[in-house]
Amino acid sequence: MIAILKHGTTPAQTQHLIDWLKNMNLDVHISEGQEVTVLGLIGDTSRVDMELLGSLDIVESVKRVSEPFKQVNRKFHPLDTVVQVSDAKIGGGHFAMIAGPCSVESEEQIIEVAAAVKAAGANLLRGGAFKPRTSPYAFQGMKGAGIELLIKAKAATGLPIVTEIMNISTLDLFADVDVIQVGARNMQNFDLLKELGKTQKPILLKRGLANTLQELLMSAEYIMSEGNENVMLCERGIRTFETYTRNTLDLSAISVLQELSHLPVIVDPSHATGKAKLVPPMAYAAAAAGADGIMVEVHNNPACALCDGAQSLTPVQFAELNKKVQQIREVLK
C-alpha cells in the first residue's frame, strides 16, 4: 500500500503518521520526491482502513499496490481451478451447461425437464426450491419438498443438481445437492458465505446487482478463507439505467475475472435479460467471450411456469442453443 502525502507536509507531521502506522505493525518505507512524499506500507495491509488513511489532513491519496484478495488471486494460484461436481468437471477447459426450470413445481415437471435438457446436452440440472422474491405474497418455492424432487430427477437422469440456499439454517437439506447456489441478493450475506466456506460443497456464487467485480472476488474470498476451494463465479447482469432488459449482462466480466482469479466463470443469460428471445444470442456471446459455463432456464411449458416463465426456453430451443454454443467453443480452441 502506498500513501502519497500532500505538498507542504512538515517533517513532524510525517513522523507522527509513520509512528501511527508502525503502531499497526506495519513497516514504512519513505520516498521523498521533489513534488511529493510517498510512504510505502509493508506488512499485512489488509486490515488498514484505506478511507480513514486517505481522509487524514496530510494525505493526498492512498493506493493499494496488491489486490485485497489472496486465495482467489491468480497471482498466487496460476493454474485454473477445476471444480469436480459428481462426474462433471468445470473450469480449465471443461464446460458446464446447466439447464432447468426457474422453480421446481412437481415431480413430473422436474423429471420431464431434466430428461429433456440431458438429451439436449446439459451436464447439470438447475431448479429453484427456495425462491427469493421481491414480494412476500409471491410464490416462495417448494422449499425442502422441492429439493427432494430435484434429488429424484438426479436419480432418474444422473445429472448433478444445482439449487439455491437462502438461509444457513436449511443447510442439512442440501446434503445431496451437488452445487449450492448463492443468489445475487445474498452475495454479501457474509455470515452465510462463512458457513458455506466450512463445507466442501461446490458453491456457485452469483454477482450482486450492484456489486463490482472486486467485491465479487472478496465474497469468494470469504468462502475460500474458511477452507472451501470449490467456488465458481457467476455473472448474471448488473443494474443500470436501461429498462428494456431486466438487467445489463456484463460479459467483459468473464475475461476480467479469469485474469484476476483462477476460479471458473459461469454466465446466466436468462436472469440477466428476463426475455427468452434474448437468451440464445447472449449465451452465444458468453461462450465466445470465454465463459466456463452457461446456466439457462428451460421449461417444458414456459407459459405456465410459476415464476420467471418469460425468460424460459423450451427444450427444443435449448437443444439448438447448446449445439451452437459447442460450435463456438470449437472456433475458440
Place this chain on the structure above:
Amino acid sequence: MIAILKHGTTPAQTQHLIDWLKNMNLDVHISEGQEVTVLGLIGDTSRVDMELLGSLDIVESVKRVSEPFKQVNRKFHPLDTVVQVSDAKIGGGHFAMIAGPCSVESEEQIIEVAAAVKAAGANLLRGGAFKPRTSPYAFQGMKGAGIELLIKAKAATGLPIVTEIMNISTLDLFADVDVIQVGARNMQNFDLLKELGKTQKPILLKRGLANTLQELLMSAEYIMSEGNENVMLCERGIRTFETYTRNTLDLSAISVLQELSHLPVIVDPSHATGKAKLVPPMAYAAAAAGADGIMVEVHNNPACALCDGAQSLTPVQFAELNKKVQQIREVLK
C-alpha cells in the same frame, strides 16, 4: 392489474388468455377499444407474474393499477406511523437524532461517546457490534461483547440503542437492544426479514445500494406481513457512476417514501458520503427535505476509529450539526 392486448389478437386467442387468467382465480373485465383491447384483472393479483404475462405473444404490456405493497401503503393507513422506542417517539412530527460510533471498540469509548452525543442533543445511540465488511480480513466487530457494552452505555446515559443484526441466529443477543438495524446488504435477505417480522422490536431497514424505493417498501412489507408494525425506513445512498462520494445520497427518497407509505424515514449521511466534511451539509439537506430522523457517526477520536473513521464527526461538530438541524426543522413547521 391491466393487460393491454396487441392489435390483431383474435377472439379465440383472447378467450384462451381469459380462461387461463380465470384459472388463477381472477375475474376479468374486457374493454374493447378501436386500437386496443384492455383486460382488467380483478382479485388477488399479487401472485400474478407480470413478466410472464407481458411475455405472451398477444400481450402488448401489463400494468399494475395498485401498488404491490399493502401494509406499508399510506392509502390503507393514512396516518403517519409513530414508532415508540423506549421514551423516544419517531415519526409523525417526532424526530430521531441517532448518533454514535461506527463500531463499538471499548467500554470507555462507547460510554464517553454516548455521554457526549446525549449532551449534544442525540436521543438515540448507535454503535456497530456485528460489522458487515467487504473483506474477510477486516475487523468484523466486537459481536456479542459489543452489544453488552452498548447496554452499559444505555444504562449510563439512558439513551436507547440501535445496532445491526447480520444473522438471525444471533437474535437472542438483541433482547435488550431497542432498535434492530438491517443493513443495506441484507435489505433483500428475505428470511431475515420474515424472522424480524415475528418480533415486536422496532426495525431500522436500510435501503440497498442498488434497490429501488419500491423494493425497499416491499422489504418493509415482508416485516409487516409477519406482524411487526414498528418499521423505519433508512436512505443511506445508492450506487452510481460518481466516484467522488462513496455513494450518492438520494434525498428525493424522503418525500417519495412519505407519500407512498406511513412509515418514518431516517437519513444516514455518514455512510452515504463517506467523508466527514460532507456530513453536516447533507444532514441539513435531509432535515430540510422533511426527514423524520438523521443517523450520524460520531467518534471521540475519529483518526483512531477501527473502521469508517473517515466519515465520523467529533462530538463538538455533532453539537453544531444538531443545533442547525433543529433550526431548519423550525423553519419548516
Place this chain on the structure above:
Amino acid sequence: MIAILKHGTTPAQTQHLIDWLKNMNLDVHISEGQEVTVLGLIGDTSRVDMELLGSLDIVESVKRVSEPFKQVNRKFHPLDTVVQVSDAKIGGGHFAMIAGPCSVESEEQIIEVAAAVKAAGANLLRGGAFKPRTSPYAFQGMKGAGIELLIKAKAATGLPIVTEIMNISTLDLFADVDVIQVGARNMQNFDLLKELGKTQKPILLKRGLANTLQELLMSAEYIMSEGNENVMLCERGIRTFETYTRNTLDLSAISVLQELSHLPVIVDPSHATGKAKLVPPMAYAAAAAGADGIMVEVHNNPACALCDGAQSLTPVQFAELNKKVQQIREVLK
C-alpha cells in the same frame, strides 16, 4: 396511447379531460371498467406530453401503446436496411469490419495502418481527425489535415473511411468521407443530427454513455426524419458503477435494436473496455450476438499512440481477431 384514470374520478372530471385531449386533435375512446376507466387516445400522440398527462390529479398512469419512433421502426419497415458505403454493404447479412487508429497522426502512420488492416481483412478504415477530449489541454486531433490524410489512405488502399464530426460548421471537410461518425457525447446534439439528416452520407450514430436504447432510436429518428436513410447504430458501452472496465459493453443491445429497428448495429469493443486485452473476447461476443459489424482500434505502435493507445491492437492481433470473428459468423449462419 392509453390513460388510466384513478378510482373515484367523477364523470365531470373525466369529461373535462376528454375535452382537453380533443382540443389537441385527438380522438378519445372510453372503456369503463369496474376498477378503472381507461381512455384510448387515437391520432398523432407523438406530441402529447406523457409526463404532464400522468401528473394530472385524476390520472393513475399513461402508457404508450405504439413506439414513439416511426422511420427507424421495424414495424413499418420489416426488411433490414443495407447501407451502401462505396463498394461495401453493411446490414442484412453484410458485415462491416472497421479498423484503424484512434487518431490520425501522420501520413506514414495512417497509410501503414490502413494497408495492414486491409491485409488483415478490414473493409473500412477508421481514424479520428476531430477528437472530443475531456480536457481542453489534451490533443484535439489533426482536424482538417487529418481528414486529408485519411483520404490519402483511402486512395492508397481503396478502403472507405469513417471519421467523427463534432461541429456541423466543418461539414464541408467531410465531402470525401464515406461514413460520418456521431460520437457518444453528441448523440443528443439534436441540431447536429438534423443537419446530418439533410445529407445522404451514411451516418454511424454512437449510443451515449447514459442513453437508453429508445433514446438512441429517437436520435436516429432525428436523422431519418430529415430524409437521410443511411443510418447505422453503434453500441460502445454505457456508464455504470463498475470501474474495472472504462464502460460496460451492453451486448444485449444488439438483439434489442435489431428487433425494434431495421438499421444495422455495429459494436465498438475498444472504447467500451479501454483495454486491449479485452477487445478480442468482446469482439467475438459481439459477433456471436449477431452484430452487423465491429469497429476496432488498431495501431502499428500502440505504445506511442497520441491517444487511447491502451485499447489498441497491433495489426497481427487484429488479423487473428478477424479470422475468429468470421468463423463465429459461419457458425451462426
Place this chain on the structure above:
Amino acid sequence: MIAILKHGTTPAQTQHLIDWLKNMNLDVHISEGQEVTVLGLIGDTSRVDMELLGSLDIVESVKRVSEPFKQVNRKFHPLDTVVQVSDAKIGGGHFAMIAGPCSVESEEQIIEVAAAVKAAGANLLRGGAFKPRTSPYAFQGMKGAGIELLIKAKAATGLPIVTEIMNISTLDLFADVDVIQVGARNMQNFDLLKELGKTQKPILLKRGLANTLQELLMSAEYIMSEGNENVMLCERGIRTFETYTRNTLDLSAISVLQELSHLPVIVDPSHATGKAKLVPPMAYAAAAAGADGIMVEVHNNPACALCDGAQSLTPVQFAELNKKVQQIREVLK
C-alpha cells in the same frame, strides 16, 4: 503524476520508460522502495495519456497528484467567484433565485409569469426558447421569437434572463440575453463550450446526466481556458436505476464542487425530479446544503404548459418556496 512500477521490473525496462517520458518533455524523479518503484513525473502532465501509461506491461498504476483542471480550481483561486448578471450578483454569499416557465409560449404568458415570479422574490427569469427534445416530433421551442419575448419580459420587469443555447450558429440571437445556459446534453459539446469561452457572457453550465463532477469541472475549464471567467455550475440530477423520479438529484455535488472550485453552484430541482410536488422539498434541501442559487420552473397554468408542465409550480407555490428558502439560508449564516 505518479507512476507505480510493477514488482520485478528490470532496470533496463525502467530506463526505457524514463527515456520515453523525458521525450515528452517531462522531468522524472525516481523513488525506489522495497516493494515498488515510484516515478514522479514533473512538468506539464496535462497532455499525458494516463490510460496508455497505465496499460504498459511494467506499470502497476498511474495516479494524478494534482487535479487536471486549473482555472476552475480553488487551489489557484481561493476566493469565491462572484458572477455579475445585470444588477444581480451570484456566488460568494449572493443567492440566485431563478424562476420561470420551461418554454416561452406567448407574450402574455411570459410577461405574466415574469411579473409573478418577480413579485414572489425571483431575481432572474428563466424560459426556454430553443428546446432539446428527445423526439423530433415534439415541440422544439419558439426559437428566435421566444428570445424576443424574453427580452420583452425583461423590459417589463427588469429581471435579467436565462435561456439555453443549442447551437453556436445562433449566438447572435443571444446578444441581449443575460445568462446563456448550456444544457445537460451539451455539457461535452466541446466546440460549443470553446466558442462560449470567447464571449464574456455569464454561462450556466448544467451537469450531464452521466457525467462525473470532475468532468463537469473539465467542461467549465473548456470555457474558462478560452478567457470567459463568468461560469456557473448547475446540478440537475443524474441518471440512475431508480425510476420513481426522472433523475436522482445529487445534492452532495454542491459541497464537493464548492470545495474543488471557486465557481457558484446552482441547483435545478424541477428537471431532476420531474414532479412538482418534489420541487419544494428538494429546493429546501439544496438551500440547506449550501447552494448559491436555485432554478425552478414556474408556470401560470401548469396543466396547459407545452412541455414539462408536470414539474412546474404555480406562482403561489413558488412564493411559499422562496420564503422558506430564504429562512433556511438565514439559519446557515
